Amino acid sequence: MKNLKLKICGMKDPENISEVVKLQPDYMGFIFYEKTPRYFDAEIPEIPSAIKKTGVFVNEEIDVILEKIKKHDLNAIQLHGDESAAFCAELKTLLMETPLEIIKVFSVKDNFDFNRLEEYEAVVDYFLFDTKGQNKGGNGITFNWEILKKYPSEKPFFLSGGIGPEEVEEIKKLKAYFQQNGKENLLYAIDVNSKFEEKPGFKNVEKLEKFVKWF
Template sequence: MRVKICGITNIEDALAAVKAGADALGFVFYKKSPRFIEPQKALEIVSMLPPFIERVGLFVNCDAVHIDTVCRYTKMSLAQIHFDASEDLYRSLETKYIRVIRAKAKEDLLRFSEEYRLVDAYCEQYGGSGKRLNLEWFENLDCSKIILAGGLTPENIEEVKKYGFYGVDVSSGVEMQKGKKDIKKVKEFIEKAKGLYRY
């Protein structure tokens, strides 16, 4: 199972997450978020990363030109569209993207089922709320193209493994405070998600 550590704001957390086995790092380009990072700072971090690490930029309520401009500048490999964007926006994007489904009901999980998508619990704010989805919604569902987010922690990550998700995305569940990771939690989370944990 692939693991994304989101809400990266500093190089220490980024390198520690990569060393622990993270497949992707998330950078929040949404100014209202406590995990917001300036594009220049994100570029500094990305420039110091080793190869083969996915760099994901999170965007809320932006147009395609802004998303493409920031992603080019910061060398993001993927744009995470964390709002209900129009199909015109997706068609206009030059950057590879992933949709976020902020699920209110089980039926929402079936949206865009032909493509890879990130599924998060619905809340008024965007991301990093720690709110969990009802795992029963995923029973008998093909989860092979779903990246699960929302309320994941080192304590509960093993509960979701049986569903066969493509990946998991964690932010607040491995933090000491908003925007600063707890490296011990990051390491434990990744090891448990990938089945490497030694009890």
């Protein structure tokens, strides 16, 4: 869909990564969190500069984040834990000389207090809404997207949480809602992961290829 980016997250196997790269997603996510089966501890194979390498962190120390950015030449970082606005502000200051994007994740179920976003407005580039579940991402279930119609911010966001081919029509409806209300750029990107996996960290390229054609 026009003006909608795609992020493929939870990449792990180098050969699988190289195959997924051919689909030219806008973002590719690597999870640097040891408590997930998608934990990435390899070398990232060569990736075209048009694809933004995104490091996913959960309550990690700033020094570790900076080390991973340097090691893997990351283009974006996704903070998937309980990181405070002050933490994000410090990180943003340290990264001031680099064109690196900061994405802050918020977990959602049936409702959400959007007032929580206010203190993050000036210190992150995007918000990401994921499903609140047992795991820090990759739960394979969607949340109630209707609450996003109450989204008060002007900051673009990523939509995540159990998104697969079955959700395409609902994504179209949500995108159309924002377009009709003069806010077509708020729904910035779709973030997919577990619905396209053969096993944790290994994506079904054929299934992804069909999904990518929709974009």
